[in-house]
Amino acid sequence: PQRPLPSPTVEQRPEETSPASSLIGLAGYSPVAIKTRRVWVKGRQDLAVTWQGVMYYLANDREYLAFKNSPHRYAPRMLGCDPVVLWNSDRAVQGVVEFGAFYDGDLYLFTAGETRDRFKLNPDQFVQIRHVLNPEEVIGTRLR
Secondary structure, eight states, X not given: OOOOOOOOSSOOOOBSSOOXXXXXXXXXXXXXXXXXXXXXXXXXXXXXXXXXXXXXXXXXXXHHHHHHHOHHHHSOGGGGBOHHHHHHHSOOBBOXXXXXXXXXXXXXXESSHHHHHHHHHOHXXXXXXXXXXXXXXXXXXXXX
């Protein structure tokens, strides 16, 4: 049976602005559009919110407010890192939007179709990872 992921135990507030080295989440696509409508809509740089060291772009004011008020509901799990790569190598590598998958209502990103396929065989193995991810250590696209 599928179980919901636990909510964060410490409330985290999104940042209004972000450091120059922020990771770009979801290749600039809006996490709210992906989660609520399952569509890939490019976000706007003027509607950016940084959460857990990752900068997300939102498509409109409504999405911006929704994300800002509840970023944990919309952001991909594991800072957008491939859970299979993390499990196998203990390396936090940002997944790509071409290889995303929903599991139990949450979005996970993968580096390749092979890791996504492996995840789908036994997702509980990978979503139960208790790993502290530091955004500075994530291998991925950054704002410079």
